[in-house]
Amino acid sequence: MPHPQHLVNILTGIKGATEMKDAVPLAKIIKKAERPLLVIGPRALELEIDGRPFIEYLVEIARAGKIPICATAHTKKKLLELGVTPESTYDIIEIINSLKNPEWKGVKGEGCHDFVLFGGIRTDLGNQGLSALKHFAPHLKTMTLCKYYYPNANFSLPNYRKDEEWKTLLEGLIAGLK
Amino acid sequence: MKGKKKKEAKEKIIRAEDQWEPIGHTPMPDVTDLRNWDRRLLETYKPFYAPFCDLCCLCTYGKCDLTGTNRGACGIDIAAQQGRIVTLACCMGMSAHAGHAAHIIDYLIEKHGEDYPIDLGDQVNVECPNIRTVLGLKPETLGDLKTAVQYAAEQLVHVVSSTHTGQEGDAVDYESKALHISMLDHVCMEAADVAQIVGFKFPTSVADTPIVDMGWGSIDASKPVILVVGHNPASSAEIIDYLRKKGLEDKVEIGGICCTALETTRYSDKAKVIGPLSRQLFFVRTGIADVIVADEQCIRTDLVEEASKVGSVVIASSDKACRGLQEVSDKPTDEVVKAMVDNGKHVLILDHEKAAEVAVEAALKIAPKRKKEKTALIDKAKAQELAQACKECGSCEEVCPNLQPVGSAIKKLAEGDFEPFKQVFENCIGCGKCEEACPQDIPIFQLMQAVASWDTWKCRAGRGPVMDTEIRKVGAPIVLGTIPGVLAFVGCSNFPNEIDEIAEMVDEFARRKYIVVLTGCSAMTVGMRKDKEGKTLYEKYPGDFDAGGVVNIGSCVANAHITGAAMKIANIFANLPLRANYEVIADYIYNRVGAVGVAWGAMSQKAASIATGCNRLGIPVVLGPHSAKYRRLYMSDKEEGDWTVMDGRKKELVDTEEPSPEHLATVVESKERAMVTIAKLCIRKNDTQPGRQIKLNHYIDLYKKFFGTLPDDLHHFVRTERDIPMFFKKEVKQFLEEKGWKPKPVLSLPTLIGTYETEVPIEATIR
Numbered sequence: 011m012p013h014p015q016h017l018v019n020i021l022t023g024i025k026g027a028t029e030m031k032d033a034v035p036l037a038k039i040i041k042k043a044e045r046p047l048l049v050i051g052p053r054a055l056e057l058e059i060d061g062r063p064f065i066e067y068l069v070e071i072a073r074a075g076k077i078p079i080c081a082t083a084h085t086k087k088k089l090l091e092l093g094v095t096p097e098s099t100y101d102i103i104e105i106i107n108s109l110k111n112p113e114w115k116g117v118k119g120e121g122c123h124d125f126v127l128f129g130g131i132r133t134d135l136g137n138q139g140l141s142a143l144k145h146f147a148p149h150l151k152t153m154t155l156c157k158y159y160y161p162n163a164n165f166s167l168p169n170y171r172k173d174e175e176w177k178t179l180l181e182g183l184i185a186g187l188k
Numbered sequence: 189m190k191g192k193k194k195k196e197a198k199e200k201i202i203r204a205e206d207q208w209e210p211i212g213h214t215p216m217p218d219v220t221d222l223r224n225w226d227r228r229l230l231e232t233y234k235p236f237y238a239p240f241c242d243l244c245c246l247c248t249y250g251k252c253d254l255t256g257t258n259r260g261a262c263g264i265d266i267a268a269q270q271g272r273i274v275t276l277a278c279c280m281g282m283s284a285h286a287g288h289a290a291h292i293i294d295y296l297i298e299k300h301g302e303d304y305p306i307d308l309g310d311q312v313n314v315e316c317p318n319i320r321t322v323l324g325l326k327p328e329t330l331g332d333l334k335t336a337v338q339y340a341a342e343q344l345v346h347v348v349s350s351t352h353t354g355q356e357g358d359a360v361d362y363e364s365k366a367l368h369i370s371m372l373d374h375v376c377m378e379a380a381d382v383a384q385i386v387g388f389k390f391p392t393s394v395a396d397t398p399i400v401d402m403g404w405g406s407i408d409a410s411k412p413v414i415l416v417v418g419h420n421p422a423s424s425a426e427i428i429d430y431l432r433k434k435g436l437e438d439k440v441e442i443g444g445i446c447c448t449a450l451e452t453t454r455y456s457d458k459a460k461v462i463g464p465l466s467r468q469l470f471f472v473r474t475g476i477a478d479v480i481v482a483d484e485q486c487i488r489t490d491l492v493e494e495a496s497k498v499g500s501v502v503i504a505s506s507d508k509a510c511r512g513l514q515e516v517s518d519k520p521t522d523e524v525v526k527a528m529v530d531n532g533k534h535v536l537i538l539d540h541e542k543a544a545e546v547a548v549e550a551a552l553k554i555a556p557k558r559k560k561e562k563t564a565l566i567d568k569a570k571a572q573e574l575a576q577a578c579k580e581c582g583s584c585e586e587v588c589p590n591l592q593p594v595g596s597a598i599k600k601l602a603e604g605d606f607e608p609f610k611q612v613f614e615n616c617i618g619c620g621k622c623e624e625a626c627p628q629d630i631p632i633f634q635l636m637q638a639v640a641s642w643d644t645w646k647c648r649a650g651r652g653p654v655m656d657t658e659i660r661k662v663g664a665p666i667v668l669g670t671i672p673g674v675l676a677f678v679g680c681s682n683f684p685n686e687i688d689e690i691a692e693m694v695d696e697f698a699r700r701k702y703i704v705v706l707t708g709c710s711a712m713t714v715g716m717r718k719d720k721e722g723k724t725l726y727e728k729y730p731g732d733f734d735a736g737g738v739v740n741i742g743s744c745v746a747n748a749h750i751t752g753a754a755m756k757i758a759n760i761f762a763n764l765p766l767r768a769n770y771e772v773i774a775d776y777i778y779n780r781v782g783a784v785g786v787a788w789g790a791m792s793q794k795a796a797s798i799a800t801g802c803n804r805l806g807i808p809v810v811l812g813p814h815s816a817k818y819r820r821l822y823m824s825d826k827e828e829g830d831w832t833v834m835d836g837r838k839k840e841l842v843d844t845e846e847p848s849p850e851h852l853a854t855v856v857e858s859k860e861r862a863m864v865t866i867a868k869l870c871i872r873k874n875d876t877q878p879g880r881q882i883k884l885n886h887y888i889d890l891y892k893k894f895f896g897t898l899p900d901d902l903h904h905f906v907r908t909e910r911d912i913p914m915f916f917k918k919e920v921k922q923f924l925e926e927k928g929w930k931p932k933p934v935l936s937l938p939t940l941i942g943t944y945e946t947e948v949p950i951e952a953t954i955r
Contacts, residue, residue, distance in 0.1 A: 017587050024242055052857055134814050
């Protein structure tokens with residue numbers, strides 16, 4: 011099992027994320043979901059891939075896959091500037107707390123989500139939040155889109171040393187979701 | 189256990205015959221006496237668990253896999269296991285304060301006697317609101333404070349025992365135990381700080397405490413330098429006494445790190461605050477300190493090794509942190525000093541007077557021999573040269589607990605761009621893991637010497653309890669909501685980017701006329717930023733407990749004065765008796781006092797118990813993002829939760845439809861979100877309409893500033909149209925119309941009493 015980029019997130023357990031290096035199966039998994047959700051955190055405002063903000067890739071993924079967005083922290087303002095109105099502005103722990111409940115109405119009032127993608131969350135907070143879902147939300151699967159490996163997700167990208175590889179995967183994912 | 193003899197024993201301890209107030213329902217509560225209150229709170233604010241570990245590794249049945257529906261070999265499930273770990277963390281935190289309190293009270297009883305009176309000056313009559321409320325005892329002497337701590341220690345034994353294999357097995361019951369022990373943490377903190385204030389004659393009954401120098405740059409390294417580290421001021425006070433006795437106060441520098449620094453500056457305005465916990469390793473490695481006197485809590489466990497590297501000597505002075513050193517308490521001072529000066533020997537001295545004498549005499553003799561080490565700081569050119577060894581392997585970044593881009597900053601430093609590394613230093617929590625991981629052995633902490641600001645800052649000395657007179661003035665506006673909130677910035681440093689972020693948050697809320705109080709390392713970090721005019725926030729805002737005040741309450745143990753201030757509002761303003769009346773007081777605070785704790789950089793188990801103690805009292809706490817690693821929060825289901833309360837005057841259950849306060853313990857990811865969340869968590873069901881208008885005005889204004897729109901959930905917090913702030917009236921009315929908003933029930937006296945099984949009658953909430 012791979013190590014996370016930040017060793018404070020090292021897995022102390024037995025149930026770790028499947029590393030996903032190929033966009034094609036990833037897109038297929040997401041397409042199979044009935045009610046996916048994309049959670050966007052504030053690191054997406056800071057990170058750039060080849061000069062383009064990470065948040066723009068995430069918005070493209072949401073558009074391509076028709077996935078509703080939960081904007082955590084203060085990401086809402088930037089999303090509005092990009093012409094995107096997020097379906098929810100629950101903060102990261104709030105959305106995770108709601109997702110634990112299979113009876114929750116979901117961000118569109120249509121029922122709880124069965125597949126949740128995360129991007130732009132600080133790795134220690136993200137990995138802890140994913141732990142909450144791993145242990146207490148067996149009704150859904152999780153996936154991370156940051157360039158680091160998150161052990162507590164169901165599916166995670168690997169630790170990318172080079173941003174080009176990350177960019178290739180994200181672009182492949184966007185194409186695969188269209 | 190309940191019983192007649194036990195009841196009689198409690199009555200004796202609390203001097204039941206004293207008629208200062210009627211005795212409430214829970215004098216000296218046992219572990220389960222407030223269980224129903226806890227369960228009521230946790231119905232609304234369910235424990236949210238984020239396990240660190242899939243396994244339980246606590247007994248030889250294991251390791252046991254607790255994922256999915258698996259249980260441990262003992263039968264425990266993952267939720268109860270988290271409750272168990274959190275309970276243990278709170279026990280650790282509480283025991284640190286209980287140990288501190290027990291020690292300092294014994295030390296002061298040795299000096300002054302058990303009957304030494306508690307006198308906190310002419311402005312503080314309600315001397316120990318936590319002890320009054322929890323035990324039902326009105327402490328009059330140091331001996332009474334000892335009694336309070338002994339009771340808490342007995343409860344600790346019961347709670348720790350519940351974590352043994354095959355004991356408690358329910359997550360919520362574990363949480364109740366964590367809440368119980370954390371309530372007692374505030375009792376112990378109060379006992380410790382009140383003992384210190386009376387025993388050392390720290391400032392009390394005064395708001396305008398001295399402004400003291402802060403920063404490593406404030407230390408005159410040409411003099412002998414004594415560094416005091418930790419939390420217990422016994423040794424540092426003795427050092428100051430010795431310096432005074434020998435006329436050496438101006439000839440020897442004494443500076444502190446962590447809470448001992450705050451205590452020391454309460455004792456002498458010549459002492460300096462070097463900085464918070466995060467600067468400990470950095471400062472030790474500068475070699476400026478000749479002698480380091482360590483007491484207890486938050487001291488680096490490798491302090492002796494680190495001191496040896498730069499030729500400093502360590503005196504350990506606490507039985508809780510002996511560090512493998514030889515005890516020399518009974519050896520002649522000259523002999524000990526000689527061994528330290530000639531051989532660099534580190535020692536354990538458990539006699540504080542002796543430790544002080546040795547520290548001063550050793551510093552005087554060692555300093556002239558260490559001139560080279562004390563001035564061996566590296567300059568920018570040398571830092572740039574050393575940085576060039578970096579191979580960009582990334583090992584330093586992998587191990588950084590604060591996720592800092594250490595490696596890329598070193599690479600920039602090697603190219604002559606110092607700014608990124610300076611930023612890394614600003615955000616550094618001071619653990620040293622990066623240097624340990626570096627395969628090139630780059631002395632990263634030495635590089636920091638070249639980028640660290642050697643500027644000096646100002647910190648207001650801690651002031652202890654909020655004065656009764658201040659409570660009389662602000663009680664009504666706080667309860668009515670016209671002072672929008674009391675915010676307590678507490679805890680350790682330096683997660684996530686605390687120095688910048690705490691100052692920014694404090695400035696924002698002080699400007700908005702909230703009351704801002706600070707303790708511990710947060711109280712120091714807030715002074716480490718200056719405005720354009722070169723003023724720190726302590727110089728910019730007054731130190732009064734009033735709208736727009738920025739108040740340094742004191743060290744970690746002074747946190748009890750924050751919960752104590754909330755209790756005093758119930759007592760002094762609302763005239764509710766404190767005595768053994770915990771449920772009524774907590775219910776009052778929960779429904780009426782818009783207080784919020786902010787533990788932005790929290791790291792320790794003490795922070796866990798301090799926060800959990802606030803939670804039992806109905807005070808919500810906001811934590812920084814890394815604090816998800818505390819594993820447990822108390823979260824509501826927001827608008828979908830059950831927000832029914834009792835209308836105390838009508839004795840009717842009312843569904844308020846208002847999620848206030850929305851969470852009891854929550855983590856947020858950014859300072860922007862924190863500010864919005866803090867403003868929202870100040871909302872209370874009892875707010876008057878003008879008060880609610882003011883609170884919503886700040887909530888809306890901050891939300892618009894950081895998120896760009898009106899708050900999505902605004903309609904949940906508008907009870908009637910008269911709650912709408914004038915400034916935003918038009919757009920809010922339009923928003924409410926779009927949301928299909930309807931007016932909510934108006935309450936005359938919101939209370940949780942009567943919504944769960946309790947012996948407390950609803951009438952007890954009315955005065």
